[in-house]
Amino acid sequence: MRAGQLPRWADYGLMPAINVVAAFLVSGLVVLLIGENPVEAVRILVWGALGWNEGIGFTLFYATNFIFTGLAVAVAFHAGLFNIGGEGQAYLGGLGVALACLALDRFVPWWVTLPVAVAGAAAAGALWALVPAYLQARRGSHVVITTIMFNFIAASLMVYLLVNVMAKTGSMQPETRTFEAGGRLPLLQSILPGVDFGSAPVNLSFVLALLSCVLVWVLIWRTRLGYEIRTFGASPGAAVYAGISPVRITIVTMLISGGLAGMMAINEIMGSQHRLLIEFVSGYGFVGIAVALMGRAHPVGIVLAAILFGILYQGGAELAFEMPAITRDMIVVIQGLVILFAGALEHMFRPLLLRLFGIIAAPASKPA
Template identity: 80%
Template structure:
């Protein structure tokens, strides 16, 4: 281990834990300022997220969305790309899911519709990521600027399509018709007899998300393409010198990233809402950035971070109900602090830890 490097357990375990602890300590101070007991707030939040079956179900439902968007950001990270267009890519992925369900839900069972919906979601999300990727690879347009602009374009396109093209005839709501049984994923309650998730819409998309985690692990750490992606992200100049095509790497990586983001729509459209509607993404794409940062762009870390944010979402909803002074906006503040410490202030504790472990290695070398 070179000077300046940290043990893996510190880099992937201790630093995220310190960041999370700092975020919750600052959140506790905010809770004290408004006159509430931070310990009571934590107890209510944990109980709302994990204390009963329905709460656990909603926590896992939200976590499923964050797994897909976190994986999308993580894959781009490994190539040195900052894809913040997961919001728009998931939005357009909803079109792929909806088209498959609208075409097949009345003629085939759900398990026939599901593969077409998965492919449709992935292709639609990848297609929406293609233009920013191509512009970055060939014209030098910064991927951050183009992907965030495409988020707004996706939202406007969705409004136009739902109002003028694919909206339900005779309805004033900007949404498609409700899918029949052939366009609905079963809930996990139907597959796990001993589970009681109540009315929570946690569904087979959770299993799909875990499979996607394993697939990303295989891709990044066990394939030649993954090695090229990591090499390009670590040192683009050396990667080009070694014969790795920057255009191919950028485009392929962003297509994979966009496809993963698009698959998030499976959970919301086919698994929960059972129709395509406005604003079904509701910020999941942006939270995926924090999930990838906190999870160190590794599938296992992403799953853990996704569950954490799922707990914040579900526990926060219960908290705002049980303690009215803790409003939903307050929960957003807590989520924002977690994102701040996990992202912008990620290096707050790192220099001191690097110095500490460097001194330990030097002392061990001298005594050895």
């Protein structure tokens, strides 16, 4: 352990835990302020998310979305790129999934459709990241600006397609027809014997998400490309000096990032909704940024952070239901506090912890 550094377990385990606890304490004060019992509120939240089978199912379902969008942001982070276009890339990913399902669902079983849908989702998401990537690499237009603008273009494109081209006639909801069995992923409870998640839509995509985590870990820490991505992220100048092409790395990283964001649509469209509909992304792309920040851009951290946000989403809905005084806007406040403490104020407790560890470690490091 070098001076000024925490042991790894404290850095990756203790710090986030302290941040979450702090966020919950402040949230508790807010709950107290509106005249509800904060202990009871936390109990309902945790019970709603983890205390019963359907709650766990929903928590994992939301977590699946967050894992994909979190990984997308994390991969770009490693190259020093800030991809905040996950929202649009996931939206377009939905188009890729839907096209595959609509074309195949009547003829083949789901396991034939799945690889095509995955390819479609990744390709569509990657394509949506390509133009911002190219502009960044070749023209120096910052990806933060271009990716967020592409979110709006994605929304316009999808509304156009869903209202004018792909919609069922006679429906007020801009949506495609519902997929047949060949376009539906099996629920997790139908694959795993003895597991019952009630009516929760957690499905095979969760496994896909965990698999993606492993692949991202291999990519970033065990391949040559990953090494180049990290080098470029750490120091673009040094990367160029080492013969790494910044144009190539920027574009390739953004394509991978966009593809991962697009994969989120597998869970929502093929796993749960079974049809393409407007606004299905509804903020998962943006929460992915918080998930990646909190998970320190490491797949394990991302899974944990995704589950935490899954708990907040599912438990929050239960809380809003059980305590009418706590509206859904209050839930957003609580989620915001978690993001604030875990992301923005992440280093608030670090100096204190360092001193604490310094005191503990000091006697041990004295020469005998």
